Amino acid sequence: MRNKYRNTDSSIKAGDLILTEQPFAFVLSSKEQGSRCDNCLEKGKVLKCSGCQFVHYCGRSCQRDAWGDHKWECANFKRVAPKVLPDGARMLAKIINRLYRGDGHSFRSFYSGTSFRMWKDLMSHYSDLKADKKRMDHFTSLCVVLYEFLKDISLPNTVEMMGLYGRMVINSFMILDIDMNSIGTGIYLASSILDHSCSPNAVATFDGKTINIRAIQDMPCLDWNQMRISYIDLMKTPYDRQTELLQNYYFLCQCDRCMDEKQIKHVHGAICLNKQCEEPVTIPWKENCQVVRKPETKTESNGTTTDSQSDEESTISLNKDVIENGEDKETLHCKECGTKYTDKHIDVFVKTMEFTHVHLQNMERASVAYVDVCQYCLDRQEGVLHPLNVMHAQTLDHAFDALIQVQLWEKACVYAEKLIRCFRFYYGDRNPLLGLLHLKYGKILLYKMEIPQALAQLKSAEKIIKMTHGDRHPLYKEQLMPLLQQAIMESS
Structure with missing residues (x-):
């Protein structure tokens, strides 16, 4: 199937599909083996390949379609x-x-009528890889496995292999299912032209293994040099986002969102003790608590200042030792209303942040959230952390998913209402994750027969998902629209 792309001479509206592409190479995640088809990635009843007994297909059609790619690995x-x-x-x-048996070196993936990308156009970050011990250890382990697996083909030399590996890890997309969970990995040559921003103007969604790039902002024309998607989860501090991008993609993000003072002061904010004030209060809670990396500003000999792009960036830190040394104890207050904080208030905030941080790390490592742990964290955060504090938002997110798993609908609704505000702050108004949250919340409300509220949530979901996925996507057609139609019928 050939790529579909938007005519670059026309203006772009939010929701417009600007690129549809099949993968250059892809794999289904091993955790999905046996539950999804290795070709179309659909979930359902699948049968093992009779040859290798490893890959699975949903039927003969997918098996035939995949055979050209699978026969050598079988x-x-x-x-x-x-x-x-x-x-x-x-x-x-x-x-x-x-690359070495097929059309890989000559294959062109078009993103306009005249513009395309080939495998050789992908960046490998060779020098960065060589200096990255973790990546080099991974590369070495993969080579050992490949030398045993690919006995029937002469492998490239080490330098070429590192180039292949670099292009793979830097340019891979996570393939997401209908619920935006990762189910595989793919290389999409044309789509790899898209750079990152924490405030993107486009979004990548998937229908099986097909990637669809849609605009989420109006633009006078399609300029691929100005198109941005997000490479990472955005519900983190600017510092954590920048660190993840540095580690995985070798660049320091300095987008407007990372440098936004409003976000910087909210991410670790305490709630103001004055209940009439919604301003976050900055309270240092650990030593060298860095919230954003900023390039160093250097003074030239002529007296002008310039931003340094060196590896040693300056950081904005919230330093706990300042409080412990007593320098700011008497002056720590809300900058909006002037409400002062006592030693007791500061101590409660610090311990709450430390407690939450530990439990969020534990839940991340366990890949599962526990209802009782989330509830305990949220109880401690109540009246202490600002509603948009990133740790509070992450705890709410874990709690909402955990409550859905155990079908505690009443509490899930309470957390969903709070979580919507957090998602809007960290993801923006046109993110598919926000659309999914409205959909899940609306579905619960419909189940509870709270029809007006359900209808409002499902209409909000429809507005976002139609823009990010399109009205032909299974999420829109098969998940959202039946619920919306049911809610409309129930309300009449």
Whole structure:
């Protein structure tokens, strides 16, 4: 299937589809093996390949469609069984096979009538990789596996292999299911032209393995040099987002959102003790608590100042030792209304932040949220953390998902209402995750027969999801619209 792309001479409206592309190479995540088809990625009843007994297909049509790509790996899977190939090694093997046995070097993926990208156009960040011990250890382990797996093909030399590996890890997209959960990884050559912003003007969504890029802002014309998507989850401090981008993509993000003073003061904010004031109060809670990286400003010999782009960035920090040394104890107050904080208030805030931080890390490592832990964290945060504090937002997010899992609908609704404000602050008004939150909340309200509220939430979901996914996407057609139609019928 050829790429579909938007005519660059026309103006762009929010919701316009600007690019549809099939992957250059892709793999289904090993955690999804046996529950999804390895070709179309649909969830459902699947059968094992009779040859390798490793990959699964939903039917003969998908098996035939995938055979050209699978036949070479089928024999290799069978030979190394019962060993299982890691996802990264399988992806790299697929790339090597396409490059050295297929059309990989000559393949062109168009994003306009005359513009395209090829494999060689992807950045490998070779020098950055060589200096990255964690990535080099991963690369070495993949090479060991590949030398055993690809016995029937001469592997490239080490320098070429590092180039392939770099292009793979830097340019991979996480393939997301209908609920925006990762189910695989893909290389999309044309889509890789898109740079990152924490305040994007476009969004990438998936229908199976097909990537769709849609604009979420009106523009006078389509300029690919100005199009931005988000590479990462945005509900983090600017410092954490910048650190993740530096570690994974080797650049320091200095977008307007990262440098926004409003976000910086909210992310670790305490609630003002004056209940009539909504301004966050900055209270240092640990040593060198960095909230944003900013480039160093240097003074030139002629007296002018310039921003340094060196690796040593300055940071805005909230330093706990300032409070402990007593320098600010008497003056710590809300800058909006002047309400002062006592030692007791400061101590409660610090302990609440430390407690929440530990439990959020534990839940992240466990990949599951526990209702009782979330509830305990939220109880401690009540009246202490600002409603838009990032740790409060992350705890609400974990709690909402956990409550849905155990079907505690009443409490889920309470948290959803609070979470909507957080999602709007961190993700913006036109993010698919916000649309999904409205959809889930509306579905619960409809189940509870709170029809007017359900209808309002589902209409909000419809407005966002139609823009981010389009009205032909299964999320819109099969999930949202039946619920919206039911709510409309119930309300009449």
